[in-house]
Every structure is written in C-alpha cells, then in structure tokens.
Amino acid sequence: MVTHDAYSSLEDGDLVVRAKEGDERAFGELVSRNHAVVYRVVLGILRDSDLAADAAQDAFLKAFRALAKFRGQAAFRTWLLTIATNEARGALRRKDVRRETRLDDAPPLAASGQDSEGWVARQEEVERARRLLARLPEKQRLAVQLRVEEGLAFREVGRIIGSSEGAARVNYHHGIKRLRAWMEDEPHEP
Amino acid sequence: MNRDEIREALPDWVGGRLEPERAEAVERAVGRDDDLRTEADLLRALSEGRDTVPAGLRDEIVAAVTRGRKDTSNRGALRPPLRWTVPAWAVGTAAVLALALGTRMIVDRPNPGEDTDETDALAAVLEGGYTPWVADDGTVAGAPLLDGLSEEDLASLLEELGG
Numbered sequence: 001m002v003t004h005d006a007y008s009s010l011e012d013g014d015l016v017v018r019a020k021e022g023d024e025r026a027f028g029e030l031v032s033r034n035h036a037v038v039y040r041v042v043l044g045i046l047r048d049s050d051l052a053a054d055a056a057q058d059a060f061l062k063a064f065r066a067l068a069k070f071r072g073q074a075a076f077r078t079w080l081l082t083i084a085t086n087e088a089r090g091a092l093r094r095k096d097v098r099r100e101t102r103l104d105d106a107p108p109l110a111a112s113g114q115d116s117e118g119w120v121a122r123q124e125e126v127e128r129a130r131r132l133l134a135r136l137p138e139k140q141r142l143a144v145q146l147r148v149e150e151g152l153a154f155r156e157v158g159r160i161i162g163s164s165e166g167a168a169r170v171n172y173h174h175g176i177k178r179l180r181a182w183m184e185d186e187p188h189e190p
Numbered sequence: 191m192n193r194d195e196i197r198e199a200l201p202d203w204v205g206g207r208l209e210p211e212r213a214e215a216v217e218r219a220v221g222r223d224d225d226l227r228t229e230a231d232l233l234r235a236l237s238e239g240r241d242t243v244p245a246g247l248r249d250e251i252v253a254a255v256t257r258g259r260k261d262t263s264n265r266g267a268l269r270p271p272l273r274w275t276v277p278a279w280a281v282g283t284a285a286v287l288a289l290a291l292g293t294r295m296i297v298d299r300p301n302p303g304e305d306t307d308e309t310d311a312l313a314a315v316l317e318g319g320y321t322p323w324v325a326d327d328g329t330v331a332g333a334p335l336l337d338g339l340s341e342e343d344l345a346s347l348l349e350e351l352g353g
C-alpha cells in the first residue's frame with residue numbers, strides 16, 4: 001500500500017506502472033504533475049480557454065486509454081504532450097477556431113512588488129511579447145513555448161512538434177529572432 | 191561556457207532551472223553583453239506572461255478519466271460479442287486509408303527507429319477519427335521547412351540565426 005505522500009515522491013515511470021495496473025491515485029498524481037503544462041500547450045494552439053480545457057481533458061482520456069501500449073521509451077510527459085498537441089490540432093480543425101489572439105483573452109497578470117508605473121510598463125511589455133508569440137508559425141511558437149515556459153530539452157521539443165532535435169533547435173532560434181525583430185520594430189503597437 | 195552555450199542556457203537561467211555555478215556564469219555573461227541581455231529580457235517577458243491554469247481543471251480531468259475508466263469497463267461487460275461482417279467496400283476503403291497513412295507516417299517520421307511512443311500517440315489520436323499532424327496553410331505559412339534538411343544544413347542555418 002502506497003500512502004498519499006509517497007505518491008508525490010514517485011518518479012513518473014513508477015506512477016505509469018501503477019496507473020497501468022489500475023491505480024487511480026497514481027494516475028491522479030500524473031494528472032497533478034502534468035495538467036498545467038498540457039493546458040498551456042493546447043491553449044497555445046487553440047487560443048481559447050474553454051476549448052483548451054476540453055482538449056486537455058480529452059488528451060488525458062486518450063492517454064489513459066492508450067496507457068497499456070506506452071512502453072516508456074520517451075518520457076511520459078513527452079508522450080502526453082504529443083497526444084495533447086495532436087488533440088489540439090484536431091480540435092482546431094473540427095471547430096475552425098479563429099487563430100488570432102483576442103485582447104480580451106489575455107490572462108490577468110499577477111501584481112508584483114514593483115511600483116504601479118513600473119508594473120504597468122512591465123505588464124505592457126509582457127502582453128506585447130505574448131501577442132507577438134501568438135503570431136509565430138505553429139512549430140516556432142511551440143518550440144519557444146516548450147523551451148522557455150516549460151524548460152523542455154530540444155530533444156523533447158522535437159518529439160512533441162514532430163521534428164528532429166536539430167529542427168526543433170532551429171525553430172526555437174528562428175522564433176526568438178523574429179520575436180526580437182518584432183519587438184524592436186513595433187515597440188508600442190504590435 | 192562559450193557564447194552559444196550561454197544563449198542556449200538562457201531559457202533555463204530565466205526559469206531558475208540552472209545549477210548555481212552555471213547560473214552565475216550566465217549572469218556574468220548577460221551583465222556584459224547587451225545582445226544577450228535583450229534576449230534574456232524577452233524570454234523573461236514570455237515566461238512571466240505564461241497562461242494561468244483554470245482552477246479545478248485538475249479535478250475535472252481526474253473525474254473525466256475515472257468516468258472513462260468505468261464506461262470502458264461497463265462497455266466491455268455489456269457489449270455483445272463482435273461479429274466480423276464487414277462489407278467489401280469497407281475493406282477497400284480501409285486498405286486505401288492504411289496505405290495513405292502508412293506513406294504519410296514514413297514520409298513524416300522524424301527519427302526512424304525511435305518513434306514507437308509517437309506511434310502509440312498517433313494510435314491514441316486516431317481513435318478520435320481525424321488525421322493527426324495536419325497543419326493548415328495559415329499555420330505553416332512563413333515557417334521554414336526544416337525536416338528534410340541534413341544535420342549539417344541545420345547547423346549552418348543555426349549559425350546564421352546566431353543560435
């Protein structure tokens with residue numbers, strides 16, 4: 001018998017083994033560890049919070065149903081994000097979602113310890129960077145998002161976006177280069 | 191660490207994921223290099239603005255998976271035995287689809303011999319009844335086509351990009 005605390009200290013691979021055996025708490029722990037990254041990745045593709053929540057849920061359901069076939073040759077997170085990315089792409093095609101980022105979709109930002117003027121300026125900078133990120137082609141956007149926000153290695157990024165490690169690295173650098181150029185060219189009106 | 195390595199490590203530095211020794215090396219380099227500092231500022235802005243996750247999403251997912259598990263086991267118990275009475279037209283359609291999918295998977299495969307889990311992911315997605323990895327034209331427009339390039343070509347391109 002594994003206690004609740006013990007689940008949080010288990011490696012993903014051990015949790016996968018237990019989840020395959022029908023241990024719901026093990027799957028629950030895998031959901032706890034990965035639901036945020038899955039949600040952010042599908043939101044990056046869909047740009048609609050309701051659709052993204054549905055797609056994240058569907059991705060976990062598909063992963064659960066296919067778990068018996070998962071052999072652990074990639075990290076569970078990489079495998080799950082590959083499913084999630086495909087799920088989001090499918091949802092995009094089914095729903096014909098508009099890809100433009102709407103300003104009212106922008107998430108609220110947490111206040112920091114800066115003074116209000118500095119905080120507002122910083123918030124504008126952050127929102128502009130996020131809006132410009134949404135303009136990038138999908139592979140570049142995902143490469144930047146997965147590398148910067150989630151800290152994934154290029155090998156993992158490549159598996160998820162469906163390219164080699166080298167192509168993932170180039171997509172990342174190409175995306176960053178374009179973002180920097182846009183930030184400099186359009187300092188106030190993206 | 192050379193400059194390329196510093197640049198490569200910037201996302202991890204911004205995210206606080208580097209061990210102290212490497213973090214100090216990156217911090218020193220960023221302090222004396224305007225170009226690296228500009229890039230670090232951009233990465234920090236991207237990282238700070240990352241999307242918030244809806245409250246309760248984790249519980250909704252767990253509940254959905256639990257329901258799915260019960261549905262699956264109930265269906266298994268109640269479903270009548272399968273009878274393989276497939277019409278001829280369906281066999282032909284399936285054969286064409288299998289050929290098309292097989293060709294696509296061979297052409298698109300990123301790393302032959304290393305894709306078994308991706309194949310599983312594809313299989314999971316195919317349960318949904320749509321074709322995976324289809325990129326619409328609007329998404330692809332403007333993106334460099336990199337997957338056919340050799341490692342040498344990629345390295346050259348990376349050098350041009352300053353990565």
